[in-house]
Each structure stands twice: as structure tokens, then as C-alpha cells.
Amino acid sequence: MFKIRLHGRLGNQLFIYAFARKCMEKYGQKVIIYDRKDEMDKMWHSHLDGYNLHPKINFISDRKKFMKMNWYTKILYRYDHFRTKNKSPREKHETQKKWLYYYIKNGLILFTDGYFELPDKVPSNVYCDGYFQSAKFFDDIKEKLLLELKPKEEHTNDEKQFIEQIKSTTSVCLTVRLGDYIGNSTHQVCTAKYYINAMKKMKELYPDCVFYAFSDEVEKLKTIFKFDYPIIYDSGKSKDYMSLDVMSYCKHFIISNSSFSWWAQYLSTHEKKTVIAPSRWYAKDVPTDIMQDNWILMEC
Secondary structure (H helix, E strand, C coil): CEEEECCCCHHHHHHHHHHHHHHHHHHCCCEEEECCCCCCCCCCCCHHHHECCCCCEEEECCHHHHCCCCHHHHHHHHHHHHHHCCCCHHHHHHHHHHHHHHHHHCCEEEECCCCCCCCCCCCCCEEEEECCCCHHHCHHHHHHHHHHCCECCCCCHHHHHHHHHHHCCCEEEEEECCHHHCCCCCCCCCCHHHHHHHHHHHHHHCCCCEEEEEECCHHHHHHHCCCCCCEEECCCCCCHHHHHHHHCCCCEEECCCCHHHHHHHHHCCCCCCCEEEECCCCCCCCCCCCCCCCCEEECC
């Protein structure tokens, strides 16, 4: 049995689901995801409820039942937490990397950042905790993920019209993450210069392209960024997973350093898409393997 804990908002949760889905496929084990609904946190909720996920992926809201482990696995889990508590992201990564396969043999996958190669065999019970932000974990099951990560509900009429507009043009999805990125020492907002240069590059590649802007704060975006090209703004009224689906219909992408916008380009099925992304994902030294080989990277 694979047990895995959710973290973050929609983008992070999709990475965790995709990793869990890959583990189910590779090892043939039952998967249980702790959705944290029993936590007294008004800022938290499971963003995966809006999808038709694989029926063998199960969810649990009882933390005590979810955290049941044998005594030695629990000691290792607590020891890792103690050992990495005050370390920098880089130091934590190196420590977890050093102990990774020993932990796996004892039923733990603890890997906060970056990519590692999944072993051929794992124990019958495994507890996982991490963000698993790399397409390398699940690229080989992408076609299955594309089917499962479609919203349960139908789009509203306004969303359908917006999708048709996007499909009828050489559309470029431009995403700007604001909100909790403003003043954040780890995740910072990409500069206006980054977006201006990226839009210029897109115009060189696709002179007839049309820019569609998406953001967690659309109205604020209109006031703080001045773009050199005409731009069509999303309404900002859609549910997060519905908005992500709308974005995925675009043909090309200028993404921010956000897992949400990462998934917009990944879920796109346009065969010849161009993706422009920030050359640095984090403001700090955080190990990452989130960039993809076919992206165009620009200073941010």
C-alpha cells in the first residue's frame, strides 16, 4: 500500500497525484492519499475533488489512521524530520538524497525537492512525503493523466466561449502568479521585463499570436503590469481546476515560476507548442528538476 500526503494548492497537488498514479502503475499497489480535510485550517482544501481520478486511488481524511506505521519506520520518519528541520533546502535535499534508498527499503519515500529514480521494488507498505515536481516521474503515463485530469463538471457558457476564442487563434497563455508570491523570499514574482521579452520572442516566432493573461489576481495584474502588446484577460471568476483546463487549450505558453502554470502547458495537447519559462524557478537555492528540455528559458 502506498500512502501519500497532499501539500500546497492545485499545482502541487497535481504533482503529488501524478507521482502516486505512477507508483500505482509501477508497483501495482493500492494508493491512499491523505487529503487533510480533518485539519482545522481554513486556508487548506483538497483541489482534486473536481477531477475524475483513477478509481483505485483512494482518499482518507483521518490523519491518525493514515499515519500508522511500524515502529522502526516511525522512528526513521521522526528522525528525518529532526535531522532536516533547520537545514537549508539544499542541505535538506543532500541529506534526504543520501538516505533515500535506505529509507525506501524501510517503507519511506521522503524527498522534498528534485527528482530521483524509482527503484524496481519497494516494500508492501510505503509512506511518501514530498512535492515530486518533475515530469520524469510520470511522463511515461502522460496519456492516462491527460484523461484523468479533466474536470468532472461542464464549463459555463462564458468559459466555453473563451475556449472557442482561444482555439480559433494562435493563442499564447501568459500566466502571472501574484498573491502569496509578493514579498515571498522563496517564490518571487517574475519581473515585467521577463514577460515583455517573452512576448517579444513569441511575436518573432508567431507574428499573428494573441496573448491571453491568467492570474490568481487578474484585477491587480491589470494595474501593476503594462504590456507592449494587446492582451486579453481571463475573467478570474472560474474555479481553479476549470481555469487550468481553459488554459490548456492554448497553443503556446509563457509561464511563471508556478506549479499551476506548469500544469497548464503540460496538459496542453498542441503538438508544436512553444513554452517560455523563467530561467530560475526559485529566488533561493532550492534543488529542482521542474524545467523541461524543450523549453525556452529567459531571465526572470
